[in-house]
Amino acid sequence: WIREFSHNNQEIMKLVDQVQFNPDQAIKWGISLLGNGAGNMMNITMSAVGSIVSGLAAFFVAFSFACYVLFQKETLQVQIRKVFFAFLPKEKADAFLKVCSLTYQTFANFLTGQCLEAVILGCMFVVILSILRMPYALLIGVLIAFTALIPIFGAFIGCAVGSFLIFMVNPKQAILFIIVFLVLQQIEGNLIYPHVVGESVGLPSIWVLAAVTIGGNLMGIIGMLVFIPLLSVFYTIFREFVYLHLKKKHIKQVTKTEIEEDTAEEMVNSEIPEVK
Template identity: 40%
Template sequence: MSFINRNFKVFLKYALCIAAIILIIIRMDRVVSWVGNFWSIIFPLVLGCLIAYALNIIMKFLEKNWFPDSANPVLRRCKRGICLFLSIFMIIGALLLIIRIVVPELMDAFAVIGDEIPVYFEKVQEWVVKNGEMFPTVAESIGEMKINWQELFQKIVSYATSGVTSMLNSAVIFVTKLLGSVVNISIALIFAIYILLNKEKLKSQAVTLENVYLKSSFIRQVNKVVYTAHSCFTSFISGQCVEAVILGILCTVGMFILRFPYAPMVGTFIGATALIPMVGAYIGAVVGAFMIFTVSPIKALGFIVFIVVLQQLEGNLIYPKVVGASIGLPGMWVLTAVTIGGGLGGIPGMLIGVPLAATIYRLIRQDVKERLEKDHKKIYQRSRI
C-alpha cells in the first residue's frame, strides 16, 4: 500500500507540473504581463541589492584600513555608519566630478560644430566647383545649390513651434518617467542602506533558513557557487575600477605631453567608459577624436594613433595584470563574454557577462580537477590491488 501511495504522489506531482506548463503556454500573454508587473514592483529592491553589493566593496575596505577594530565603544557603534556614508559620498563625488569635467566641454564642442558646419560646407562647395572637371555632374549639382542657412533655421523653428502640443506631451511623459526613476533610485538607495547596516544579521538569518529547509549536500553546493560568484564579481569590480583609473590617468598625461586639446575631459571620459570591459575605452576614444577633430583634423588623427598604442599597452600589460589575473579568465573568454553579454543586455550585459563567465569557468575548472583527482585515486587503488 505504501508503494502505491508513493507512486501516486510521484504521478500527481508530475501531472501538476505538466498541467502548470500547459496553462502557462495557453495563457502566455497573461504570464508575460504578470511577470512585467511583478518586475516593475520588485525592481527598486533588486536595484537596492546591486547598489548594496557595490557599496559593500568600498565599505569593507574603509572598515578594514581606515577604521580598524577599536576598544572605544562609541567608535565601534559609529564605524559602520561612517564608512557607509563615506562610500556613498565617494561614488556620488566621482560621478559629479565626471559630469562636471565632461559635460561643459562636450557642450562647447557641439557649439563649435554647429558654428563650423556652414563654413565647412561652403569650403567643400567651393572646392568641388573649382575642380569641376574631375566630376562635372556633381560639380554642376553642388554649384547650383544655394543654401540659405538663416531660412533653414527659421523653418526648423517653425516646425518646432507647430509641434508644441506633441512636445508638451512628450515633456509630460519624460517628467513622469524621470520622477519614477528618481523614486525607484531613492527606494533602492534606502533599501541598500538597510541591507548594509544589518548585513551580519541578514547573513545569519540566511544561514539559519538554509540549515532548516535544505539538505546539507545541497547547502554545500549552493555555498560553493555563491562564494565563487562573490569572489569573481568582487575581484572584477575592484580590478575594473583600478584599471579604469590607471587608463584615464595615462590618457590625460599622454595628451598633455602631446599637446592634444580637451586633455582633462577626454582622459576622464575614457577612464569612465573603460569600466566597460574590452570595448569601453574605444567608445570614449571615438568621442574624444570627434571633439579634437573640431579643433584640428591632424591632431585628431594623431590622437587616434596615440589611443591605439595606449590600448595595446593596456590590453597586453595593464588589463591582464589588474583584471585578468584577479578573475582568472583567459582573454579569449573575456572577449566571448563581452560579445554575448553586449548582444543580450547592452552595456549592463557586458558588465555582468565577464564576472559571470569567470564564475562558470572557475566552477567548471574546480569540478574537472575534483573529478580527475577521484579518477587518479581509483586508478591508484586498482593498481595496488
C-alpha cells in the same frame, strides 16, 4: 537675381497672378499646425518628466535598500545560513554557500580591478594629452575612463569620440591622438591590466569575448559588465566538476606547463639524429 529673372519672364508672372491667396485660410492652417505641435510637444514633455521622476524615485529606493542591506549584512548572513541549513542537507547547504562565496569574490575582484584600471588609463590620457597640448585633454581623459569600464570595446568608443572632438579643432592633432591612443592601449593591455585585474576573474580571453558579445546583445552595457564574472563563476564550477570526475576515474590532470614541456621535449628529440 530671382526678381530680375522673374521681371521679364511673362510665364512666371502669369503663374503668380493665377495663384489665389486666402489670408483667412492661411491663418486657420497656421493655428491648427501650432495647436497640434503644441499638443505633441506637451505630451512629449510630460512623458519625459514622468520618466525622469520615476527613474529618480527608483534610484533613491534602490539606494536606500542597498544601505539597509550593508548596515545589516552580518545579521542577514547569519539568518540566511540558518535558513539553508534548516531546510537543506548539510552537504548541499555547504555547496550552495561555497558557490555564493565564489560569486561574491569574483564580482568584487572584477569590479574593483576594472574601476582601478579605468582610473589609471584616464589619468594617463589626461597627462599625455596635456603634455602634448591637445584640446579637451581633461574631457577626453574622463570620457575614456568611463568607457574603459566596458571590457574590450569600451576604450575604442572613447577614442572615436575624442578623435572627433580634436578633429574639429585641429585635424593633424587628431591623427596624433589616434597614435597616442594605440600606444597607451598597448601599454595598458600588456602591463597595467594583467597586474591590476590579473587573474581575478580566472576566465580565458576567448570566453571573455564570448561573455561580452552575449551580454551586450542581451542586456547592453550592463550585460557586458555582468556576464564576464557570471561566466567566470560557471567556468570555475564546471572546471572543478570535471576535475572531480577525473579524480574518481583515476585519470591524471594534465596542466598547461606539462603540455608545453612535453612539446618541447618532442621537438628536441626530433632534432637529434639517430646514432647507429
